[in-house]
Amino acid sequence: MSETKKELTIAIIDDHPVVAEGLEKILMQDFSTKEIQKYHLGQDFIASLKKETGSVDIVFLDITLPDISGVELCREIKNLSPETCVLGFSNHNDRSLILQMLANGASGYLLKNASATELTACINEATNSQMVFSEEVKKIIAKPSAQQLKSVPTLTKREKEVLRMISDGKTNAEMAADLLLSLFTVETHRRNLMQKFGVKNTAALIKTAIQLQLIG
Numbered sequence: 001m002s003e004t005k006k007e008l009t010i011a012i013i014d015d016h017p018v019v020a021e022g023l024e025k026i027l028m029q030d031f032s033t034k035e036i037q038k039y040h041l042g043q044d045f046i047a048s049l050k051k052e053t054g055s056v057d058i059v060f061l062d063i064t065l066p067d068i069s070g071v072e073l074c075r076e077i078k079n080l081s082p083e084t085c086v087l088g089f090s091n092h093n094d095r096s097l098i099l100q101m102l103a104n105g106a107s108g109y110l111l112k113n114a115s116a117t118e119l120t121a122c123i124n125e126a127t128n129s130q131m132v133f134s135e136e137v138k139k140i141i142a143k144p145s146a147q148q149l150k151s152v153p154t155l156t157k158r159e160k161e162v163l164r165m166i167s168d169g170k171t172n173a174e175m176a177a178d179l180l181l182s183l184f185t186v187e188t189h190r191r192n193l194m195q196k197f198g199v200k201n202t203a204a205l206i207k208t209a210i211q212l213q214l215i216g
Contacts, residue, residue, distance in 0.1 A: 006127065007034040009055065013073070014062040014089070015040050019112060023060060023089070023119075030120045042068040042076075049080050056084050058126060061106075063090040063097065071100045078105030085126050095140050108132035152212050153196035160214075162189040167206050167215045 008031055014020045020038045027033055037056070039045040042065045049056065059077060063070035074086050088101045088109035098109045107126055110119065114134035122132040133141065155163065158179075165175045176186045199205045209215045 007032045008057045009035045011037040011039065011045055011056050011059045013039045013042055013045050013059060013065065015066055026116050026119060031123065041066060042073040046076055049077065056081065058123065059084055059086045060089040061086055063088060063092050071104055074101055074106050075104040087126060087132065093136065093140055098137060098141060109137050110134040111136050152214070159189055159193055162186065163193055163209060164215060166190065166202060167209065
């Protein structure tokens, strides 16, 4: 039995019955539960929460639901019930998605491949107002994103001009005329820019340049 003494009201929002039932068995075995609610749709839980029939201590929230994204649902839950502990519970291991959940009020994030022991430890920590993550998620968060690792490339003055013109939607011919350069020279600058940014097309070049705050 878990060290948590309080009887918990727990909600599981997941559209996979096998996952929900498996999680329910672990919770009933390891915790003193007042009630375990299971929902297939996010909006069904929101409707129940609005009835104010009782507080929900912990919500296990899948990220991909048939009717609403887990990130958006997390925000709605925290707006309606700030004291409710929302834990992301998903197969999605994308770092940016995990950080979005945390930014919208989640108290932690666990992958569905976490062991029962790991799950129990995380719930105990969550009931003590701690941020909790399964071991794999801790590694994902600690690892910097590809964008963070990507240093800002060094550009020549001419390359900066070409980059700005590309972002303005100018063609190679228009840039050549404006800069008094040959078409071949402009094409070379464009090719060099893509190589420096590690991208394969103009859309990716502009997106990366914006992320690195090189263009507005």
